[in-house]
Amino acid sequence: WLSPPGFNTAFELTRRNLFLSLGAGALTAFSLNTAPFVKQGAPRLIRPPGALPEKNFLERCVRCGACMKACPTNTLQPCLWESGLNGLWSPRLVPRLAGCDQTCNVCGRVCPTGALRDLPLEEKRNAKLGTAVIDRERCLVWADNTLCLICDEQCPYNAIIFKWHEGARRPFVVAHKCNGCGFCEEKCPVRGESAIIVTPRDEIRLVSGSYIEAAKQLQLEFREDPGTDRFLLDETPESGTAPPAEKAGSATDKIPEGFQLK
Structure with missing residues (x-):
């Protein structure tokens, strides 16, 4: 088309490009902070101990990888899409690995930005990462009535107990004793996905303050397992009458090779 006399075409194109750039930038910024680019409350996203609340964490974390390189068990791995595009390459804990x-x-x-707080060991133990959940359709005890004690044996805080349910003793997670360390998930013998998984449910993430005090206020207790507990902790079945002691002991005939009762 013909421009009117005195109209500066170059200026109009430059101004148009400016507005297009601003619009594209605003759209990108909006997209990076909305689903599916940011996943709020992802069901399997476990952050490292001492991680700030998610918004603060993502603002501070520069994806340097220092925490992942330093982790002695290699349980810290980079996020792909677990936390959305905005959390790409940020660290997450993968209990199935370790x-x-x-x-x-x-x-x-080693965190250079404070995205992960530098915590003394006792504070770190009280920085609850999440809560383990048993998948009863995959658990050997629940699904197949196979005697398995591994999650109980691996838990450092005795957060797994066996109770009577539907005529048999079965494992349950004691949520207020579980700090989400993930050893149960790592060692679960079920092939593929573990029959017990750590979820971020009830995780504790603080910008400041004491994790020990926060845990006390929430009535959580992360005490090391003294090793004196027995495999069969709950002697009272649902019917209200405990079976004869020899009946509980008869399960020893079905113990797989390599297992030991406590």
């Missing part, structure tokens, strides 16, 4: 060593706090010590 549990979180309860005697280690190196990830917080």
